Amino acid sequence: MPRTRRPSKPDTPYWTHRSWQASAAFLAVVALASAVVFFTSGAEHGGSAQALPHTSATSEVRVNPCQTQIQTQTQTQAQPQAQGGDKAPADLRWGTVHGTRVPVSASQGPARRESPLWRCFARTRAGAALAAQIICSQMSGPAWRLATQEQVVPGQGRDRFAAKREFVQDAAESAAPATVTWAGYRTLSYEGRSATVGLLIKTAQGYAATSVRLRWTDDDWKVLADDDGSLYSRLTTSVVPAGYTLWEA
Numbered sequence: 677m678p679r680t681r682r683p684s685k686p687d688t689p690y691w692t693h694r695s696w697q698a699s700a701a702f703l704a705v706v707a708l709a710s711a712v713v714f715f716t717s718g719a720e721h722g723g724s725a726q727a728l729p730h731t732s733a734t735s736e737v738r739v740n741p742c743q744t745q746i747q748t749q750t751q752t753q754a755q756p757q758a759q760g761g762d763k764a765p766a767d768l769r770w771g772t773v774h775g776t777r778v779p780v781s782a783s784q785g786p787a788r789r790e791s792p793l794w795r796c797f798a799r800t801r802a803g804a805a806l807a808a809q810i811i812c813s814q815m816s817g818p819a820w821r822l823a824t825q826e827q828v829v830p831g832q833g834r835d836r837f838a839a840k841r842e843f844v845q846d847a848a849e850s851a852a853p854a855t856v857t858w859a860g861y862r863t864l865s866y867e868g869r870s871a872t873v874g875l876l877i878k879t880a881q882g883y884a885a886t887s888v889r890l891r892w893t894d895d896d897w898k899v900l901a902d903d904d905g906s907l908y909s910r911l912t913t914s915v916v917p918a919g920y921t922l923w924e925a
Contacts, residue, residue, distance in 0.1 A: 741788060742796040742895040762801055762863050762921040774817035774846075777857045778810050779923045786810060792819030793826060797897045804871040805861035807897035808888035812907055818846045829891050833901030840905055859883065860922040868892065870900075876920045883915040 765781035772778065773794065780786060785797030785806050794810050797803040807827075814823040820841055828834045859878035865871060869892040877884045886908040889900040901907050 740894055762805075762861065764860075764921055764923050765802055768923060773810060773813040776813045776816070778813055779806060779858060780810075781806060792817070793823055795827065795896055799868070799892060799897075801863045801866055801871070801873075802861075804866070804890050804897050805863070805873045805875070808861075808873045808875060808890060808899065809858045811897075811899050812888065815841065815907065816846065820846070827896075827898050828907070829893060829898045829900045831901070833903050833905055836903070836905030837901050837907060856880075858923065860917065860920040862920045871897070874920070876915065876917060876922075882913070883917055885912045885915040885920075886910070 764779075765784045767782045769780050769782075770777055771780045771789070771794075780789070780794075781802070783798065784800060784802045786794040787796035788794065793814065797807040811823065811827045814820065814827070817823075821838070824834060824838050824841070828837065856877065856879050858875065860876040862874045862876075863871065864874050864887060871890045871892075872887055873890065874885060874887045877886070888908060889902075890897045891900050892898075899907050
């Protein structure tokens, strides 16, 4: 009797499918942005989310690391850029964060690249896109706790992210294959103090895409995690680059 193929469940996380787990594209994306695969709804390890420490204004004066950078930026960078379309910075260069190749810009950020965090991005569309890619890339390295506390908006989502991240091994500096890189972005929404950015990822098999929400807080962009602890939206594969601003034309 012929075996009946069981239909796939649309609500099943894509990373649990054997075809995905075996594909080079999936493994490459995991190496580039390992945070994607374990931010599912509900705690998989039975642990509950515990809040990260919040700085008390009455007990400690918090120094804003981006304040001096903001004061020295041009007027265009210092003011929220709500008008105009997406564009790649003319001064775009490339750096490496925990083995991942990331775009950087002297005008759009990060203005501070001291170890272990890269931070201080321009309050622009391109600045938000660079922040989304770099902040999420930093989550795979050993300084992820500091990055989470400093570069993710406080709340339930951040606490759940931190609880799940504890069970994931830090990525090696050479973790991401050279064939995988951040390829571009498109702004899905931008209101000066908030932004949602679509991110394009290039692999040897083609393109994939996800999106990240951000908030302008303490003179810098911070990632806004979903309540379930996700920093990214669900990854979409077989994406065409049309409609995205590419970092490299």
